[in-house]
Amino acid sequence: MPAKIRLKKxxxxxxxxxxxxxxxxxxPRDAKVVADLGHYDPxxxxxxxxxxxxxxxKWLLDGAKPTKAARDLLSKSGxxxxxxxxxRSGATxxxxxxxxxxxxxxQANAAKSExxxxxxxxxxxxxxxxxxxxxxx
Numbered sequence: 114m115p116a117k118i119r120l121k122k123x124x125x126x127x128x129x130x131x132x133x134x135x136x137x138x139x140x141p142r143d144a145k146v147v148a149d150l151g152h153y154d155p156x157x158x159x160x161x162x163x164x165x166x167x168x169x170x171k172w173l174l175d176g177a178k179p180t181k182a183a184r185d186l187l188s189k190s191g192x193x194x195x196x197x198x199x200x201r202s203g204a205t206x207x208x209x210x211x212x213x214x215x216x217x218x219x220q221a222n223a224a225k226s227e228x229x230x231x232x233x234x235x236x237x238x239x240x241x242x243x244x245x246x247x248x249x250x
Contacts (some may be wrong), residue, residue, distance in 0.1 A: 115176075129155065169190075
């Protein structure tokens with residue numbers, strides 16, 4: 114079951130408030146809730162929200178994917194930072210346990226280099242432009 118962390122609309126017409134919930138990803142917005150993580154009220158100034166950070170982190174580590182709005186709320190509450198730290202420490206610990214402490218650092222550097230966007234230099238653009246007409250011919 115692909116779980117999603119999303120907002121469930123509650124409240125009257127013109128007076129929306131939302132619950133941050135975990136749902137089956139294939140169900141509509143107001144389907145039966147798997148877990149309730151907190152609430153969000155955009156009508157107050159400033160907007161108020163409360164999220165159970167421990168439960169939200171558990172769901173993220175189990176593979177739940179947050180929607181854009183839910184990700185923004187989780188970021189403001191600090192859950193996304195904790196999730197990132199937990200993923201990094203888990204990957205480093207797993208690599209070091211399997212291959213020793215020397216292997217953890219090169220894998221982290223390799224992951225950063227793969228994720229970094231490629232730099233576009235004038236030479237690279239010119240080489241790419243020259244390669245296109247040859248491929249078409």
